[in-house]
Amino acid sequence: MFAAAHYAALAVFVFSCWGYGRALLGRMAPPPRRDAGLEAAMAVALGVGLFICAFQALAIFGAFKMGATVALVVAGFVAAAIQLPSWLRERRALRANEPAAPWTYFERVAMIALALVALPALVAPLAPPIAFDELMYHLPYARQVAQQGSLGIHDWLRYPWFPYNYNLLYAAALQVGDDVLPHFLNALAGALSVVMIFRLGILHANRLTACIGAAIWLGLGDYSNALIDMGVALFVLSACVALWWWRESGPGKPVHGGIRWLGVAAFCLGVAAGSKYQALIFLPLVALFVIRHERRPQAWALVFVCFLIPCLYWYARNAVMTGDPFNPIGARVFGFTEWTPADYVQQVADVRVHAELPNALIWSVFFAPFSVLWKRSAAVRAAGWFCLYSVVVWVVTSRYPRYLTASFPLLAAIAAIGWQVLFGWAASGLRRMFGAKEKTQDAGTVATGSMSRDTARSGARAGDWVLVLLLAVLAAVSVRQTAVKVSMVSITPEARDAVLRKHVPGYAVMDYLRRTATGRVYQIALNEAIYYGPNPIWGDTLGPWRYTDFGRLSGGDLARKLGGLGFVAVVLPDSVVPVFSARVDFDKYFAVEYEKDGSRVYRILPAAP
Structure with missing residues (x-):
């Protein structure tokens, strides 16, 4: 349901x-x-x-x-x-106006792969x-x-x-x-x-x-x-x-x-x-x-x-x-x-x-110009130039794969043409290799053409087995990934909490603060969990609430500055605790209020002006 x-x-x-x-x-x-x-x-x-x-x-x-x-x-x-x-x-x-061409063997295999x-x-x-x-x-x-x-x-x-x-x-x-x-x-x-x-x-x-x-x-x-x-x-x-x-x-x-x-x-x-x-x-x-x-x-x-x-x-x-x-x-x-x-x-x-x-699946995009589809379709060429422009700009600006995502659909389409070129070359190479073997056989046998037919049949059988193997591997990967995704589905609150505690660092303490905090909360190095904390919650590596603006203060000065801004608590992972607890007078102004799953909540104690 x-x-x-x-x-x-x-x-x-x-x-x-x-x-x-x-x-x-x-x-x-x-x-x-x-x-x-x-x-x-x-x-x-x-x-x-x-x-x-x-x-x-x-x-x-x-x-x-x-x-x-x-x-x-x-x-x-x-x-x-x-x-x-x-x-x-x-x-x-x-x-009614579309021609109903039958699906070829390779097209059916590709459709099965798409479904997987x-x-x-x-x-x-x-x-x-x-x-x-x-x-x-x-x-x-x-x-x-x-x-x-x-x-x-x-x-x-x-x-x-x-x-x-x-x-x-x-x-x-x-x-x-x-x-x-x-x-x-x-x-x-x-x-x-x-x-x-x-x-x-x-x-x-x-x-x-x-x-x-x-x-x-x-x-x-x-x-x-x-x-x-x-x-x-x-x-x-x-x-x-x-x-x-x-x-x-x-x-x-x-x-x-x-x-x-x-x-x-x-x-x-x-x-x-x-x-x-x-x-x-x-x-x-x-x-x-x-x-x-x-x-x-x-x-x-x-x-x-x-x-x-x-x-x-x-x-x-x-x-x-x-x-x-x-x-x-x-x-x-x-x-x-x-x-x-x-x-x-x-x-x-x-x-x-x-x-x-980026993902190796799109690298074949550079082989698309060698396809007959490139030569006969203006739309394919236009998409190819779009891909080239996108990749060049991406290389010059960031080289961060996610920033190329906007181009991925057309990159995938042109890469599909490139993969066909590569597999076509591989098939041609195999045919030439089998052809070279045929020339070494008995001339009479070659003259009958029987070896060519046998070779073709064996090559076809080998190709079929390769496709079956690829589909089997893809099916196994698909089933495994689906099982992982299913394990993440959380229908009950208890299952949801278990998944979030496992995959979101700091979730437990953020959830605690969401339920109990009565004032502003400052977080340190737990950006990936703020959605589950109080709304809003302050603290980041960049911007007006950057950590460095608070990082060099003594315990008393930090407590006075945070308290003056209306903060009542600080939350941080255990890995960062030594950096803050080593400050002068830290224990005098901060007390552990809650601790769970590798993160802590410190209550800000009253500090003298």
Whole structure:
């Protein structure tokens, strides 16, 4: 029932999103190359974007309450129900015109592999929140918005000035459900982009490419948390789809024709840029692509308006309140505000520490230009140039794999083509090797051709066994990962506490403080547990509540400073305790109040002025 209830809630939201998105798409000329699955996924993605804009508008005016959220979902559901019959008729008509080519052996194997990869992803969202960043600021911010019904600057969070478009969905989920429901909205972004990659593969390549590309992206995604990287990836991919529909519809058409797809692309990029700063890196590439075909002022006006609608608030607010529209990453250009130069250096150093190569599954992207699909499909080439641009910018800027996530869907699609090239080369090499062996055999036998047939049959059998072995390994990995995900699902409060105590350092003491604290709490080195602590809770490595501002004080001075700011307790892991307990007079001003699972709560004792 636990899983059924969450999937039912997700289904209602998806249907409502489709209702809004379908209503918008219905006002536009159909894409030149029709595909019911791709258009349905785009409709849901656009509906998600419209929900984000609606939630943002409500929160700006302090009206983002549960009643408004439910009303928006119900209205979308009704709109979807009204449009469903006509869409089903249109879908049947489109399918009637599609050639029903039989599935090949390799395509069936690839589809089985895709299903095996999908199995753990279906269970992963059911786990409670345990990921570092979702506990440090994604869910705490969403909870604040859900409780207050408005947008605010919460300086106790590490990134109080970031754009938080996709997090507004999590806030809505927390209004109507538990903190597992945001995982499903993150998973929805991944699932929609998987469907898009699959349908794009069929449209512009073949079924094999579609299955491999979808499986790669499905395997790379993380469906067990409430981060926003897959949400950004969804809207970047949706922008690319809309851009290609605009390109195929013929640039230069009037506003009621293909140019509206340009507006949709700009809107999707705006949603992405209003969710994470990294989405801004795609603007130069998109602008170059568009300006090659469209230079009319009215078209660019449409682009700017559609782009700014979802993201203007965040950047304008930051510019007005801090002077830095990209706060804090624009500090060296616009000036430092809450972050000091040392904070900036520390953040860059942290990114560099985590720099590494992305998953090896996408390395084959560089072999895609050797495929016949590259030569005959302009869409494949356009996606390839997008991938090259993304990788170059990523290498130059961060080399942090998660910052490449927005490009992963198209990287996976092009990597699928690259893998086919590599396997094709390997097969050709094997054929040449078997051919060389044949020449050493009896000339009479070779003349009959029997050895060629035997060799072909043995090669085919060997290939079959290799595929069976690969599927068996994949099945074992899938079952193992699914079992791990199932073990994380916590239906009862007792099971949830056990999972959180095991996977979230400091959870036990944070939970204790949440229930008992009567004043402000300062935490040290337990950022990954603040979602489960008092709301709010202060302390971080960066920003106005940085540890270094308190770290060099004696016990008495520290107690006076914290007490003067309204703090009543300090919580920290045992590993950090020696650093603080070694201070002069520490025991005179701090007393252990609670200790469990390797963390402690110190009560701040009255200090003489």
